[in-house]
Amino acid sequence: xxxxxxxxxxxxxxxxxxxxxxxxxxxxxxxxxxxxxxxxxxxxxxxxxxxxxxxxxxxxxxxxxxxxxxxxxxxxxxxxxxxxxxxxxxxxxxxxxxxxxxxxxxxxxxxxxxxxxxxxxxxxxxxxxxxxxxxxxxxxxxxxxxxxxxxxxxxxxxxxxxxxxxxxxxxxxxxxxxxxxxxxxxxxxxxxxxxxxxxxxxxxxxxxxxxxxxxxxxxxxxxxxxxxxxxxxxxxxxxxxxxxxxxxxxxx
Amino acid sequence: xxxxxxxxxxxxxxxxxxxxxxxxxxxxxxxxxxxxxxxxxxxxxxxxxxxxxxxxxxxxxxxxxxxxxxxxxxxxxxxxxxxxxxxxxxxxxxxxxxxxxxxxxxxxxxxxxxxxxxxxxxxxxxxxxxxxxxxxxxxxxxxxxxxxxxxxxxxxxxxxxxxxxxxxxxxxxxxxxxxxxxxxxxxxxxxxxxxxxxxxxxxxxxxxxxxxxxxxxxxxxxxxxxxxxxxxxxxxxxxxxxxxxxxxxxxx
DNA sequence: TGGTAAAATGTAAATAATAAACATAAAAAA
DNA sequence: TTTTTTATGTTTATTATTTACATTTTACCA
Numbered sequence: 427x428x429x430x431x432x433x434x435x436x437x438x439x440x441x442x443x444x445x446x447x448x449x450x451x452x453x454x455x456x457x458x459x460x461x462x463x464x465x466x467x468x469x470x471x472x473x474x475x476x477x478x479x480x481x482x483x484x485x486x487x488x489x490x491x492x493x494x495x496x497x498x499x500x501x502x503x504x505x506x507x508x509x510x511x512x513x514x515x516x517x518x519x520x521x522x523x524x525x526x527x528x529x530x531x532x533x534x535x536x537x538x539x540x541x542x543x544x545x546x547x548x549x550x551x552x553x554x555x556x557x558x559x560x561x562x563x564x565x566x567x568x569x570x571x572x573x574x575x576x577x578x579x580x581x582x583x584x585x586x587x588x589x590x591x592x593x594x595x596x597x598x599x600x601x602x603x604x605x606x607x608x609x610x611x612x613x614x615x616x617x618x619x620x621x622x623x624x625x626x627x628x629x630x631x632x633x634x635x636x637x638x639x640x641x642x643x644x645x646x647x648x649x650x651x652x653x654x655x656x657x658x659x660x661x662x663x664x665x666x667x668x669x670x671x672x673x674x675x676x677x678x
Numbered sequence: 679x680x681x682x683x684x685x686x687x688x689x690x691x692x693x694x695x696x697x698x699x700x701x702x703x704x705x706x707x708x709x710x711x712x713x714x715x716x717x718x719x720x721x722x723x724x725x726x727x728x729x730x731x732x733x734x735x736x737x738x739x740x741x742x743x744x745x746x747x748x749x750x751x752x753x754x755x756x757x758x759x760x761x762x763x764x765x766x767x768x769x770x771x772x773x774x775x776x777x778x779x780x781x782x783x784x785x786x787x788x789x790x791x792x793x794x795x796x797x798x799x800x801x802x803x804x805x806x807x808x809x810x811x812x813x814x815x816x817x818x819x820x821x822x823x824x825x826x827x828x829x830x831x832x833x834x835x836x837x838x839x840x841x842x843x844x845x846x847x848x849x850x851x852x853x854x855x856x857x858x859x860x861x862x863x864x865x866x867x868x869x870x871x872x873x874x875x876x877x878x879x880x881x882x883x884x885x886x887x888x889x890x891x892x893x894x895x896x897x898x899x900x901x902x903x904x905x906x907x908x909x910x911x912x913x914x915x916x917x918x919x920x921x922x923x924x925x926x927x928x929x930x
Numbered sequence: 931t932g933g934t935a936a937a938a939t940g941t942a943a944a945t946a947a948t949a950a951a952c953a954t955a956a957a958a959a960a
Numbered sequence: 961t962t963t964t965t966t967a968t969g970t971t972t973a974t975t976a977t978t979t980a981c982a983t984t985t986t987a988c989c990a
Contacts, residue, residue, distance in 0.1 A: 460969075477727070478947065478948090479730075487736060565823060570817050578818055586834060708939080
């Protein structure tokens with residue numbers, strides 16, 4: 427009785443949502459009317475959000491809100507998924523991975539297998555995403571929180587980075603200027619954190635979807651030679667790719 | 679065309695929700711199919727939450743729904759709301775407030791007016807809640823993240839606390855043992871953080887709903903005389919309340 | 931400027947989801 | 961045990977959603 431409610435809530439929390447059909451498959455010997463009543467009960471308890479044909483977890487809604495805040499996590503989705511899928515193959519279980527804040531890296535975090543990683547991040551959304559998995563451990567860089575992007579920055583952050591060891595840093599940028607090979611972002615404080623991380627990491631992986639090429643934002647936090655591997659999507663300009671490879675950087 | 683979308687979003691934001699019927703009445707010379715498409719468009723943009731027969735504003739959902747503590751369904755909601763409403767009156771704008779992680783304190787965070795507070799917390803959910811407001815600034819204690827409770831703990835956390843100043847600490851406990859006046863919680867690491875905070879704070883406010891009385895969890899992090907003000911609900915046992923007041927602690 | 935493609939809107943039928951009403955079974959209380 | 965309550969099941973009616981296609985409007989450009 428209450429067990430089923432808990433199981434349902436757990437599933438919704440873990441997967442972000444559930445469809446009615448999934449629910450029926452999960453409980454084949456319970457009538458659909460009862461399951462419907464269960465969802466409504468959970469909704470009354472404010473544990474989930476009931477939508478047509480299923481239910482959402484509260485966190486899914488939170489994320490929606492975030493997406494609405496920051497400019498649309500929703501564009502170039504296919505490209506970002508492609509990049510994330512390629513990038514997760516580059517990190518090894520049991521390794522210590524820093525994941526930078528950003529929409530592509532959020533897809534990376536989702537795609538990361540449920541294995542014994544040590545994950546470090548300064549992005550709330552990513553921390554939560556990883557924390558929902560069973561096996562990884564997660565540490566969050568403390569500091570001042572930036573509105574809109576939900577990442578931490580500032581001195582505390584930098585000090586913390588000094589004390590930790592990073593094998594692999596999975597980074598992203600708001601813009602890439604191909605003439606100078608500069609990776610840029612929108613705020614000074616963010617750039618500082620990124621710089622510290624890159625300095626500390628043994629291996630720097632840069633995730634960059636094609637929409638970022640020649641998009642200019644104020645602060646440069648890295649140059650091409652700070653990066654070891656770049657992961658791009660299939661629409662990434664061929665010439666730019668060659669140019670980067672000529673610099674001795676592996677482009678995937 | 680786009681005007682209509684904006685009007686709809688505005689209405690939903692203002693009223694918290696809209697039903698299909700209302701929508702049809704509001705735009706009598708637009709077909710219901712178009713309105714339906716409009717709502718779906720807004721949903722895709724993460725501007726509203728689409729539910730059966732209408733839509734909700736994201737904010738309504740956030741306000742109404744409980745924080746996401748994955749292991750348990752929320753209970754004692756009314757009591758916690760009551761406590762939160764009383765407690766927010768105790769903190770002054772422009773003051774530096776630490777908010778402890780917990781479900782009651784999450785309600786506190788929601789109830790906190792949108793004013794120039796300096797908020798510190800070790801709870802992701804609370805950080806996000808405050809960050810959605812316009813005026814407060816938020817800093818997050820870094821450290822190892824605990825699964826289920828989504829709070830940070832550990833050495834990094836403690837070190838950070840040493841460096842900061844706290845005017846008011848808004849705390850909560852998992853249990854209160856009335857014989858010894860001990861506030862308890864479920865993990866050693868959590869207790870350490872709570873202890874550090876209490877030591878640093880000028881004023882300690884403890885939010886405790888009646889379900890916590892004589893609930894025993896392993897680690898004691900504070901005694902009655904560490905606390906300055908206790909905020910409780912109307913079901914809080916009278917004798918226990920008197921007992922606490924006799925110790926010179928203000929109970930609200 | 932007319933022609934044309936693209937986008938927005940409308941209509942109606944088919945499908946799916948929800949709610950209502952009542953029957954039955956299981957659990958709790960007397 | 962009997963009664964009462966609660967949880968569940970079944971069916972039907974209502975309402976919501978989707979689909980597929982028709983029509984209109986808008987935007988663009990030769």
